[in-house]
Amino acid sequence: MAEDNAGYQLDKCQARLAFERAADTYDEVASLQQEIGQRLIGRLDLIRMQPTRILDLGAGTGFFSKALMQHYRKAHVVALDLALAMLHHTRRRGGWLRKPGCVCADAERLPFADDSFDFVFSNLMLQWCMDPELVFAELRRVLAPGGLLLFTTFGPDTLMELRASWEAVDGYTHVNRFIDMHDIGDALMHTRWAEPVMDAERITVTYRELRTLMRDLKQLGAHNVTAARPRGLTGRQRLRQVTEAYERFRRDGVLPASYEVVYGHAWSPVNKHAAATGAVEVPLPGLQPRPLVPPRD
Numbered sequence: 001m002a003e004d005n006a007g008y009q010l011d012k013c014q015a016r017l018a019f020e021r022a023a024d025t026y027d028e029v030a031s032l033q034q035e036i037g038q039r040l041i042g043r044l045d046l047i048r049m050q051p052t053r054i055l056d057l058g059a060g061t062g063f064f065s066k067a068l069m070q071h072y073r074k075a076h077v078v079a080l081d082l083a084l085a086m087l088h089h090t091r092r093r094g095g096w097l098r099k100p101g102c103v104c105a106d107a108e109r110l111p112f113a114d115d116s117f118d119f120v121f122s123n124l125m126l127q128w129c130m131d132p133e134l135v136f137a138e139l140r141r142v143l144a145p146g147g148l149l150l151f152t153t154f155g156p157d158t159l160m161e162l163r164a165s166w167e168a169v170d171g172y173t174h175v176n177r178f179i180d181m182h183d184i185g186d187a188l189m190h191t192r193w194a195e196p197v198m199d200a201e202r203i204t205v206t207y208r209e210l211r212t213l214m215r216d217l218k219q220l221g222a223h224n225v226t227a228a229r230p231r232g233l234t235g236r237q238r239l240r241q242v243t244e245a246y247e248r249f250r251r252d253g254v255l256p257a258s259y260e261v262v263y264g265h266a267w268s269p270v271n272k273h274a275a276a277t278g279a280v281e282v283p284l285p286g287l288q289p290r291p292l293v294p295p296r297d
């Protein structure tokens with residue numbers, strides 16, 4: 001993990017509570033999340049596979065669980081989320097071909113047997129996990145050999161204007177920190193995925209007023225849930241100070257909010273069980289007996 005993430009802790013209970021509370025408003029303000037997920041789904045057109053068991057990890061209200069079922073019409077889709085209220089919305093979503101499985105659990109401790117899925121899709125969940133290696137190790141366990149992991153997460157430049165503006169006001173952590181793309185790639189390597197590929201792009205959303213950005217973040221459940229967050233209500237004076245500090249980013253009459261979007265995919269190794277036991281895989285031709293030659297006198 002990058003050095004400036006050292007000592008940075010996410011409070012998972014708070015994250016879960018924030019998403020429980022946000023479940024009713026999430027879809028109204030999740031246009032960026034939907035746009036990013038659509039771009040991720042678009043990448044499936046380049047990959048030839050017909051998965052039958054799909055896990056949507058951190059499924060939220062199930063928008064992409066449904067899209068995945070429409071994309072792979074024969075597949076069984078499981079929507080997993082830490083927040084139960086999100087899964088209630090998934091269930092209530094109309095127009096399913098078949099109802100998905102809904103599982104309330106933590107991505108770091110998956111309640112599935114080894115090799116349960118052949119495709120794991122995850123849009124914007126990973127940034128809520130402190131240790132991507134834990135998640136990747138679990139995903140590698142539940143993905144069958146040759147299965148695909150496809151995900152997005154946010155990189156460190158996400159909400160950099162808001163972070164800088166708060167830094168000008170006080171010494172608390174007000175904005176969640178995000179792990180660098182290279183560290184995510186390293187975590188994939190350490191957990192022994194095949195052919196990991198990562199890339200990133202920047203998306204800027206603009207707002208007329210800072211309070212609209214802050215309201216959207218709250219309605220998404222994307223609160224500050226770091227252990228070093230300030231406790232208690234943010235006073236009017238500090239809100240005024242951060243609003244003033246953010247003004248230095250105003251261009252062409254609007255305030256930018258930057259998002260560094262990280263895309264990744266990797267494969268579960270076809271010989272993952274052999275690798276786990278230390279066994280050596282020998283291709284069949286190497287095992288074929290040599291033709292017997294009668295011994296000479």
Ligand SMILES: C[S@@+](CC[C@H](N)C(=O)[O-])C[C@H]1O[C@@H](n2cnc3c(N)ncnc32)[C@H](O)[C@@H]1O
Binds near residue numbers: 030083
């Ligand atoms: C930004 S939302 C994305 C939801 C959905 N994938 C989408 O694209 O609309 C992140 C989701 O991840 C879930 N989440 C956060 N931490 C999690 C964890 N450790 N395990 C499982 N889900 C988690 C949250 O409850 C939330 O629903």
